[in-house]
Amino acid sequence: MKITNLETIPGKTIIKHLGLVQGSSVRAKHAGRDLLSSIKNLFGGELTSYTELLQESREEAMQRMIQQAEAANANAILNVRFSTSSITQGAAEIYVYGTAVVLE
Amino acid sequence: MSGESFQLIYIIGLLVIAYWVGSYREKRHYQSIIKREYELNRLPAVNLKTPPEGNFQHELVMGNVTISVDYFKRFLAALHAFFGGRVTSYETLLDRARREALLRMKAVASEKQALLVLNVKYETVSIFKGAGKNIGSVEVLAYGTALMAARNNAQVS
Secondary structure (H helix, E strand, C coil): CCEECCCCCCEEEEEEEEEEEEEEEEEEEEHHHHHHHHHHHHHHHEEEHHHHHHHHHHHHHHHHHHHHHHHHCCCCCEEEEEEEEEEEEEEEEEEEEEEEEEEE | CCHHHHHHHHHHHHHHHHHHHHHHHHHHHHHHHHHHHHHHHCEECCCCCCCCCCCCEEEECCCCCCCCEEHHHHHHHHHHHHHHHCCCHHHHHHHHHHHHHHHHHHHHHCCCCCCEEEEEEEEEEECCCCCCCCCCEEEEEEEEEEECCCCCCHHCC
């Protein structure tokens, strides 16, 4: 499965468009990690636990998107976009979408 | 009476500590950003969409970071919000977060021996939004398509 955020892959022709595929994931940290982060929040700097949380969550969303594309027998996903929105305190939704295509 | 003055001392103490620790960490972070930016200068990251001619392998790369401002800067920002004008404490926060995210993306790309990163996009979100006093953490994601020289045609397929 080729995944790219370009609109075309040079040298490859798109045989078939299979439409939009997407994956999303909403995650939150448990209260203990959240408390630690709010203490760190006083002094500034990186909140490593949140960086990791969002990274894991993004990987999960991508896995879901790839599964959907595989189910549609695609061999590439083009023009992939990420979108993040904070729902409540300490929880974020990651949404990833792209166009599933069949390349020759 | 003594309870109130204790509270005041507590807040001032917290502000002073947050100021020292916060500005020290910001300075350290900027030093490390500038050092790594210099090292990764050889790998261009652009937001053009058209890849150059030739046979390349494509791969999506990304880097993300969550950074918060310290208590003192949040206090300053609240004052700024009241009087209007530039909120410098948040400007540096976003600047640091964007540069750090781009650097992490470039580091991933350079591990894969990429020659170029195309179509770079940023995605920003505030994490503690809606929590009143806690506003001041942002997550920035930078992503793009890394181009690697294709080793041989069989492998690319």
